[in-house]
Amino acid sequence: MVTQIIGCSDWIEAEPTILPEMKYKELTPEEEAALIAYKNSKHKIFFAWMNYSPATSSMQTRLRGIPDSLDIVSFFTGYVNNKQNREDVKFLQERRGTKVLLTMWPDKYFATTGEGREDLDSMIVYAENLVDSIYTWGLDGFDLDYEPSFGGDSYTTEMMRTFIDVMSKYLGPKCDEQYKVNGKHKLLVVDGQWNDAEYADRFDYFIGQAYNASSESSLNGRCQNGYQDYGKGFPNEKRIFCEWVSQVGNAFGQGGVRYRYNNEYIPSLWGMAHYAAESPKNVAGCGAYVLQFGYAEGNHLNLPVPPNNYYYARQAIQIMNPAGKTVEDETDGEEVEVEE
Numbered sequence: 001m002v003t004q005i006i007g008c009s010d011w012i013e014a015e016p017t018i019l020p021e022m023k024y025k026e027l028t029p030e031e032e033a034a035l036i037a038y039k040n041s042k043h044k045i046f047f048a049w050m051n052y053s054p055a056t057s058s059m060q061t062r063l064r065g066i067p068d069s070l071d072i073v074s075f076f077t078g079y080v081n082n083k084q085n086r087e088d089v090k091f092l093q094e095r096r097g098t099k100v101l102l103t104m105w106p107d108k109y110f111a112t113t114g115e116g117r118e119d120l121d122s123m124i125v126y127a128e129n130l131v132d133s134i135y136t137w138g139l140d141g142f143d144l145d146y147e148p149s150f151g152g153d154s155y156t157t158e159m160m161r162t163f164i165d166v167m168s169k170y171l172g173p174k175c176d177e178q179y180k181v182n183g184k185h186k187l188l189v190v191d192g193q194w195n196d197a198e199y200a201d202r203f204d205y206f207i208g209q210a211y212n213a214s215s216e217s218s219l220n221g222r223c224q225n226g227y228q229d230y231g232k233g234f235p236n237e238k239r240i241f242c243e244w245v246s247q248v249g250n251a252f253g254q255g256g257v258r259y260r261y262n263n264e265y266i267p268s269l270w271g272m273a274h275y276a277a278e279s280p281k282n283v284a285g286c287g288a289y290v291l292q293f294g295y296a297e298g299n300h301l302n303l304p305v306p307p308n309n310y311y312y313a314r315q316a317i318q319i320m321n322p323a324g325k326t327v328e329d330e331t332d333g334e335e336v337e338v339e340e
Contacts, residue, residue, distance in 0.1 A: 045285030141187030200233025255312030
């Protein structure tokens with residue numbers, strides 16, 4: 001009998017192999033500068049809500065893993081001030097030019113069915129504390145989730161105006177000059193439904209939940225004075241239409257539902273992108289609800305993830321702002337080329 005002895009060091013010390021397509025893509029300083037210049041230019045906006053997830057290494061549930069060219073992302077289920085979130089927020093702000101918001105609605109105490117429905121003084125304190133948190137956490141603004149006709153809490157006009165009076169002092173286009181940095185203010189947006197046309201000018205954008213949009217005509221109805229105009233007082237150029245990227249009952253959808261475009265069917269998220277880029281209504285852009293569900297949805301090209309992560313979102317951004325297109329930098333008026 002011949003016994004062969006093999007040294008363990010031949011296999012336990014081998015370096016792990018990382019396939020190139022699985023590496024997280026880093027940008028050069030020049031690419032980062034070009035990306036930030038693009039974010040500061042006049043272009044169509046891509047917005048997304050993202051659920052909070054506890055600290056994790058998965059890029060599907062981390063802010064850092066979203067597409068570089070995404071403009072605005074909002075924590076939909078609250079913000080947890082942990083080390084990973086702080087690092088990811090700072091990374092997006094400083095190295096990607098992305099705005100990071102917090103989505104919330106006022107406490108039920110102040111709703112028409114709550115004990116504090118007429119407690120305006122407490123609402124002022126509540127709103128000031130909320131603003132203080134946004135500034136303390138270093139976030140870029142606030143998204144008011146308001147859906148009084150769709151199962152959400154309702155507030156009296158006086159109560160909601162009291163809330164917005166405080167918020168708009170520190171955020172939004174009407175904020176006091178002392179709270180602007182280099183002439184720019186933190187964002188104040190509202191999603192779902194807004195009925196007070198007189199106060200629409202306090203917000204930067206109205207985010208329309210245009211879920212299950214199937215055609216251009218369905219989006220036309222959601223524009224100013226349309227039959228489904230849920231953003232009273234907002235001009236079309238301040239409206240962003242969003243799709244629920246994972247179709248109900250299917251956690252791995254195909255970029256929304258079927259949307260009729262040029263006599264064929266495409267994902268509704270892409271339909272919204274074409275609408276933003278091509279319709280004379282000139283809406284501000286499009287976006288997605290629960291973005292992380294679109295991380296590998298459908299895996300359309302059956303490629304490794306990444307680089308195929310957020311395939312439908314990336315394509316929507318390209319539809320609105322094609323690579324190679326020249327746009328104008330809003331900060332200095334210089335022309336900027338959109339990079340892929």
